[in-house]
Amino acid sequence: xxxxxxxxxxISVVEKEDVTLDCVYETRDTTYYLFWYKQxxxxxxxxxxxxxxxxxxxEISGRYSWNFQKSTSSFNFTITASQVVDSAVYxxxxxxxxxxxxxxxxxxxxxxxxxx
Amino acid sequence: xxxxxxxxxxxxxxxxxxxxxSCSPISGHRSVSWYQQTPGQGLQFLFEYFSETQRNKGNFxxxxxxxxxxxxxxxxxxxxxxxxxxxxxxxxxxLGPSAGTETQYFGPGTRLLxx
Numbered sequence: 258x259x260x261x262x263x264x265x266x267x268i269s270v271v272e273k274e275d276v277t278l279d280c281v282y283e284t285r286d287t288t289y290y291l292f293w294y295k296q297x298x299x300x301x302x303x304x305x306x307x308x309x310x311x312x313x314x315x316e317i318s319g320r321y322s323w324n325f326q327k328s329t330s331s332f333n334f335t336i337t338a339s340q341v342v343d344s345a346v347y348x349x350x351x352x353x354x355x356x357x358x359x360x361x362x363x364x365x366x367x368x369x370x371x372x373x
Numbered sequence: 374x375x376x377x378x379x380x381x382x383x384x385x386x387x388x389x390x391x392x393x394x395s396c397s398p399i400s401g402h403r404s405v406s407w408y409q410q411t412p413g414q415g416l417q418f419l420f421e422y423f424s425e426t427q428r429n430k431g432n433f434x435x436x437x438x439x440x441x442x443x444x445x446x447x448x449x450x451x452x453x454x455x456x457x458x459x460x461x462x463x464x465x466x467x468l469g470p471s472a473g474t475e476t477q478y479f480g481p482g483t484r485l486l487x488x
Contacts, residue, residue: 290474300461302479309474348416352473358429359404359472361465363416 259284261351263364270339271372278334278367280349286310291325291332292350292361302348308332339371375400377466377480385486391452394483398445398466404428405447406477407439410461419462422447423469451485459487 260283270276282291293305306316308325316323320337336343346368350361378397386392398405407419418431422441439449445466451458461484465477 288473292476294479299481300463300484301481302463302465304476304478307476350416359406359421359467359475359477360418360429360431361406361408361416361477362418363408365415 259286259289259351259353259362261349261362261364263347263349263367265367266365267368267370269370269372272341273338274371275335275337276339276369276371278336278347278349278369280332280334280364282330282332282349282351284351284353286353288353290352292352293323293332293334294348294350296346296348296366298345305334336369339369341371341373344369344371377464377478379462379464379480379483381483382481383484383486385488386454387488388454388456390454391450392454392485393448393450394462394464394485396447396449396464396466396480398447398464399478402466402468402478403445404467404469404472404475404477405441405445406465406467407447407449408463408465409433410463410482411457411459416463419449421472423472428472454487456487458485460485 262281289310291308294302346366349364404423406421421429441447461482463482464480467475467477
């Protein structure tokens with residue numbers, strides 16, 4: 258069975274601090290995709306990044322970076338120099354690349370509060 | 374390009390009633406998925422439609438149903454509402470043919486409160 262674990266329920270930081278959100282996944286499939294979504298108070302899930310299981314290259318996008326390590330089944334997300342606007346709930350998700358379904362399996366989410 | 378739209382945004386119903394939620398995908402997207410979000414259970418997959426056919430279904434009772442129209446718009450219906458159905462219902466769309474490899478884009482959700 259597939260599973261995504263985000264062990265950090267809530268994180269609170271002061272603006273300009275760096276923060277890392279952890280994500281650990283479980284799957285026996287060799288082809289899969291990992292995602293991060295951001296959910297601001299408005300409720301909409303905003304897509305941040307997608308990674309496939311064959312691409313372990315880390316990625317950086319502005320203040321955001323992602324570290325994918327198959328050896329530890331982790332896909333961690335780091336925000337550098339956090340800002341108040343980063344306050345939101347962040348979800349890590351997994352989909353299986355084989356088979357004809359786009360079903361996403363989500364972690365429980367990490368609530369990030371960035372204080373001014 | 375317009376994003377995924379969902380109507381209504383807010384809804385209050387009483388136990389035993391039924392409700393229909395609507396979702397319009399991004400133009401050109403043919404796959405629509407529905408998710409239920411509650412504080413206790415988190416985000417759970419309800420069902421997925423592609424080309425008017427249900428492609429996958431989550432572990433929900435038969436009171437939850439959906440359909441997709443030829444223009445890819447989708448509706449979900451919940452009959453005989455229970456208090457536990459109070460949730461944020463999120464719709465997501467993707468291109469469709471290779472759903473497992475695609476990115477799903479979400480709408481703003483419909484907040485349903487059952488009294």
